[in-house]
Amino acid sequence: MKPTVLHLIDCLFIGGGEMQMADLLRRIDREKFRPLVGCLRKQGQLVPVLEEAGIVVEEFPVRGKLFYPRSIREILRLARFMRRERVRIVHTQDLYSHLVGIPAALIARVPVVITNRLDLGHTMKRWHRLALKLLSFAITRVMANSEGVRTMLIEEEKIDPGKIELIYNGVNLDQFQIPSKEKGPVPLVRDLRLEPGDRPIVVVANLWPVKGHEILFEAAVRVTAYYPTAKFVLVGTGAARRAILEARARELAIDKQVLFLGPRQDVPQILPQMEISVLPSLAEGFSNAILESMAAGLPMVATDVGGNREAIVEGETGFLVPPRDPETLADRILRLLGDRERGQRMGKAGRERIETTFSLQRMVTETERFYERLLEERGAGARGRGPEGQKIEADLSRVKVSP
Structure with missing residues (x-):
């Protein structure tokens, strides 16, 4: 038996x-x-x-x-x-x-x-x-x-x-598609509210204090000053915290650049529409959001906490930044927005790392x-x-x- x-x-x-x-x-x-x-x-x-x-x-x-x-x-x-x-x-x-x-x-x-x-x-x-x-x-x-x-x-x-x-x-790699010349673009996800020319940056994390969204918003002020078309797409549950974060975004005058999608079951379809994935957590064990973003071919910018450095190879598949440091977080996001080819190389290396290790x-x-x-x-x-x-x-x- x-x-x-x-x-x-x-x-x-x-x-x-x-x-x-x-x-x-x-x-x-x-x-x-x-x-x-x-x-x-x-x-x-x-x-x-x-x-x-x-x-x-x-x-x-x-x-x-x-x-x-x-x-x-x-x-x-x-x-x-x-x-x-x-x-x-x-x-x-x-x-x-x-x-x-x-x-x-x-x-x-x-x-x-x-x-x-x-x-x-x-x-x-x-x-x-x-x-x-x-x-x-x-x-x-x-x-x-x-x-x-x-x-x-x-x-x-x-x-x-x-x-x-x-x-x-x-990570179940079968769920994550990567746009390619052979396969063509990934079909667009409805209700993302993105416009042509937007530079979408995704954060897949429930709206809990430990996930560091407030630090992200401070970084977003700096990023949007250089790239007004940068959009921060937040995926995750947390109705009570959402009202607080929406108010904070208005205070910082970035509410037009922050999109709250709420809890979603189509994250594998959303990720290929993004340019960069960010995780500003104050603490992590080992983040599935990082693995999924890498599986979707996205370069990562994440805080150097917990097991994040075990998933991300610094400078190769993404960047690691200190927690509670919006200046460095903004700097690494800006580096990727300013060099799309580098971001694509990092995304490709991240996908390969998932295939071989995770x-x-x-x-x-x-x-x-x-x-x-x-x-x-x-x-x-x-x-x-x-x-x-x-x-x-x-x-x-x-x-x-x-x-």
């Missing part, structure tokens, strides 16, 4: 980590693994995507504080689900799925427990770190998506380096091998439930889990 892998996540709205998980599960070898998904909230655009791919998506609605009676019942129900489905690997994707999934896997005695760490922990509170520290004994491996994240885990959270596995994110298939293959290695180490391949497992199943069956 092939081993069952349960991926546990908060919800399935479109985001970097959610998309990476969905891409992995749709590509993973079903002859080797049986994938399942558990959500704390069964919501988001990726729910039907996974279900249409034949992947079961189950909800375990842990609400409010984790130690409320209802939350405890849901954790016990999750543990029973793990035993019933004979889960061999639990792979938690984000903070609350860690805090719920690790105790459930411990109760169910799942042999392999993996936690994803995809950022620098800039949103984590002190009690979050303490809770993960207390649960660390039950974690088989921590999976990081960049050396930047790996370094943070070792230096700040004191995690044993031998317990960390580094697997870079991957393909989706490479990520899937490395993850499959990682799973196989851990199952072999734990002696837990495709085995069924022995006497010990049957006893746990019987114990769990007596726990009352009704609402």
